[in-house]
Amino acid sequence: MLPLLSRSEGNPGLDLGAALGAAAVAGRDKLVIEDGLSEISGLPDWIEQLIAESTGKSGRGILPVVGADPGDADDELLAGIDTDGVVTVAGPLGAQFLVWEYATAVAGRVLGIDPFNQPNVAESKENTAKLLDRSELPVGTPILVDGPVEVHGELPPGMEAPKNLSDVLTGLLEAIPSDGYLAVMAYLDREAAFDAPYPEGASFEEMTDVWSAADPATLRGMLAVRTERPVTFGWGPRFLHSTGQYHKGGPQNGVFLQITGAVENDLEVPGKPYTLGRLQLAQALGDLGALASRGRPAVRLHLTDRAAGVAHLLAASREV
Numbered sequence: 001m002l003p004l005l006s007r008s009e010g011n012p013g014l015d016l017g018a019a020l021g022a023a024a025v026a027g028r029d030k031l032v033i034e035d036g037l038s039e040i041s042g043l044p045d046w047i048e049q050l051i052a053e054s055t056g057k058s059g060r061g062i063l064p065v066v067g068a069d070p071g072d073a074d075d076e077l078l079a080g081i082d083t084d085g086v087v088t089v090a091g092p093l094g095a096q097f098l099v100w101e102y103a104t105a106v107a108g109r110v111l112g113i114d115p116f117n118q119p120n121v122a123e124s125k126e127n128t129a130k131l132l133d134r135s136e137l138p139v140g141t142p143i144l145v146d147g148p149v150e151v152h153g154e155l156p157p158g159m160e161a162p163k164n165l166s167d168v169l170t171g172l173l174e175a176i177p178s179d180g181y182l183a184v185m186a187y188l189d190r191e192a193a194f195d196a197p198y199p200e201g202a203s204f205e206e207m208t209d210v211w212s213a214a215d216p217a218t219l220r221g222m223l224a225v226r227t228e229r230p231v232t233f234g235w236g237p238r239f240l241h242s243t244g245q246y247h248k249g250g251p252q253n254g255v256f257l258q259i260t261g262a263v264e265n266d267l268e269v270p271g272k273p274y275t276l277g278r279l280q281l282a283q284a285l286g287d288l289g290a291l292a293s294r295g296r297p298a299v300r301l302h303l304t305d306r307a308a309g310v311a312h313l314l315a316a317s318r319e320v
Helices: 012-024 041-053 093-111 120-132 164-176 204-213 218-224 242-250 274-293 306-317
Strands: 030-035 065-066 076-080 087-089 143-144 149-154 181-186 231-235 254-261 298-303
Touching: 012 087, 012 093, 030 041, 041 065, 041 076, 041 093, 041 242, 065 231, 065 242, 076 218, 087 093, 120 242, 120 274, 120 306, 143 164, 149 164, 149 274, 149 306, 164 254, 164 298, 164 306, 181 218, 218 231, 218 306, 231 242, 242 274, 254 274, 254 306
Parallel strands: 030 065, 030 076, 076 087, 181 231, 181 254, 254 298
Antiparallel strands: 143 149, 149 298
């Protein structure tokens, strides 16, 4: 691959970057990444981090959407990884790394931004540090409590007072601009879904249902079928170095749904005057403050019981 990337013609990195950048400039700035079930399945998560953090700044950018079914929206571009797409990128893992890195730099050039900095990542870090210096974290008073779920934050302008969690989710979906997106950000245990008990004699299909019912990532797909706009999902704090940069530095057309949860077995951070649970919540609150300061709809759902809260949240999403 390296010799190909030094060419002015027949250069896959240059071709891909020009296609991504030109599409974004023309308004197709949502990059739906679909990966075939090949030996490099899972690469889209890496591409998401690379593109979102590198291009989402100065009010511009390309929003990668991973795990979504391709839609018919005018602002979407489908990229297939070892599978067909409007743009198709085929090849082994090492070559994919080189091509996507090269292409991202080219796309940044087309967009007129510096793809090699991350100006808004430090913002959330600074917010977190300030919160950790306080004696108590400003969790606020919930505007609604629905079973094991507390609703915090500012509801979208013009939204009627919600009666339940389904009303909140409906209001967020309706608040997405015609060129916008919904971002679901979960500060929870990404492995917890697989802690569900395995009933004796259960089939794989039955256990898949059990895992889905305990997995907050399932929420992305359940909300995506209820809107024509892209819905992304990120695990906090990982996404702060990925789509988190795009959320704050890219086009200001996002709607944000943050999920936090009560901590039962907390641990001290060695050498620090706080616990891991306090650090996690401070990171969530710091990022939510950065989003709210931009005037974007940003709601935090706090699960007072994590397992029951996820189940209740998924049940509410079915009623949207």
